[in-house]
Amino acid sequence: MTAEATEAALAREGGLPGGDTSRSERPLRIALLSYKGNPFCGGQGVYVRHLSRELARLGHSVEVIGAQPYPVLDEGVTLTELPSLDLYRQPDPFRMPKPAEYRDWVDALEVATMATGGFPEPLTFSLRARRHLAARRGRFDVVHDNQTLGYGLLGGPLALGAPLVTTIHHPITVDRQLDLDAAADWKRRASVHRWYGFVRMQKRVARRLPSVLTVSGSSRDEIVDDLGVPAERIHVVPIGADTDLFSPDPSVAEVPGRIVTTSSADVPLKGLVHLVEALATVRATNPGAHLVVVGKRAENGPVATAIARHGLGDAIRFVKGVSDAELVDLVRSAQVACVPSLYEGFSLPAAEAMATGTPLVATTGGAIPEVAGPDGETCLAVPPGDAGALAAGLTRLLGDADLRHRLGTAGRARVLARFTWRQAAIGTADHYREAVARYGAAGAARRRAGIR
Structure with missing residues (x-):
């Protein structure tokens, strides 16, 4: 009928x-x-x-x-x-x-x-x-x-x-x-x-x-x-994404070397341990690279072990309970946003980062490519669970301001057209x-x- x-x-x-x-x-x-x-x-x-x-x-x-x-x-x-x-x-x-x-x-x-x-x-x-x-x-x-x-x-x-x-x-x-x-x-x-x-x-x-x-x-x-x-x-x-809230703001200063990610729990699904491994590699050529994780720091487990093994305690900061405005400014301040998940059913963090105009490195786990778009056009895409590929993508973006600007602009346009x-x-x-x-x-x- x-x-x-x-x-x-x-x-x-x-x-x-x-x-x-x-x-x-x-x-x-x-x-x-x-x-x-x-x-x-x-x-x-x-x-x-x-x-x-x-x-x-x-x-x-x-x-x-x-x-x-x-x-x-x-x-x-x-x-x-x-x-x-x-x-x-x-x-x-x-x-x-x-x-x-x-x-x-x-x-x-x-x-x-x-x-x-x-x-x-x-x-x-x-x-x-x-x-x-x-x-x-x-x-x-x-x-x-x-x-x-x-x-x-x-x-x-x-x-x-x-x-x-x-x-x-x-x-x-x-x-x-x-x-x-x-x-x-x-x-x-x-x-x-x-x-x-x-x-x-x-x-x-x-x-x-x-x-x-x-x-x-x-x-x-x-x-x-x-x-x-x-x-x-x-x-x-x-x-x-809330594209009114998550939006570009040139008045927010970009922090050199800053990478931001969201990880609500220390579980394999989120792939945070691979991002920690990647950061250790990135810092070998870019000592100023550092990671801000929106989420709770785990006192033990694979992520804590990886941080200690690579001596990254001073290069990784966890923040939780931040306001919407603080979260948006944190994402805006990053040179690169990263979604290292092994799988996502959608990936709100990818859409929100793209909406701010922050360039994205993301895995191809689950539905992330549907959100982040084609590699080299709206993001840099890497295989899930591959710390080496994550490190290469992060290093490339941190070192190329023109690429960051191009991917950030295209990413926001994609979100406005598809994901509100x-x-x-x-x-x-x-x-x-x-x-x-x-x-x-x-x-x-x-x-x-x-x-x-």
Whole structure:
């Protein structure tokens, strides 16, 4: 059935939910679910913040329903807190809660899963969200799940009170495999398997979802191959940079030798250890080269070991908890931005750096080439996991001001043309309306058949 035919059928049957037959114009009431929403550490929090803001600017009513760490939201977006036990909070991660903290069986499940080495939050948040949405049936036109993929979200509109659209940034199976490949022994491999036990649930849930959004063609292919979701249910809606915030500013002084990167965690996926190895090589010919990492410094692990081995303690600085303005100025001050990841489902750091006009060295892992563009035109592209190639690209850019200017200018133009949050919000809202139309058509069919 075409969109026009669906709309006409709904009009004959009494309209869309809410009684409005104008599908293309009526603002939507959106519940956006976020089981983990820190906007300064990890792409999911960034996604929730910027997408919700742009949806609100388009005139929609957006309510983010989230757990700790709660997302930071912009004006016009409502936050409803749906608290977990916050078992991984700093400075006491993997804490055991006091008896008075337990509220119900979901809390007990959360603690039991953590105590056996698993990660409970996708499941337990989904169960709490289902209960919360059921109690508010009729308040939303659409529910948008940001990669929770928990059992609690199954059951369709009858269970949640509205049709469901789900974003899968990339399958967590990729992270799991990279962590397994990096495991030093069988004990570590067993620990990785326990931690990623929720992936089995996410596979089962994903295969039953009616509408999946993802952020790149690479992620779409991975979702089909790793999660078994039929390709026709997956729709690519690229995300992007806040191009008003991430913009060039000639008044910010460029710091000679500065390389900036973002690494939200010391995990193999982010490839930071390869960038550390590359920096050691770069400094052999450019002693002033230094690295600023937006993220938390790990006190031990492969990155800390590499820093100590190469004596780079004074050449690498970690920063965290910076404001948006401080982050943008930090990127602007760099001569080179780098994305060393082994895999990315999209790569917001690449888009944001390019939006400032900072030239980029990036790997070809996952969807990064879809964002960064062709080697030598909008970036310098290198193979993932190759410290030597990273070093060569960094050395080349640090030594060539004309190349830096050309790549920086072309990179910003690419982001403006393809990757903005307004474009992402428009594309996402189109899929919301399709989900609402399918829901209305299915309800009309049930009424015609006499099914309640």
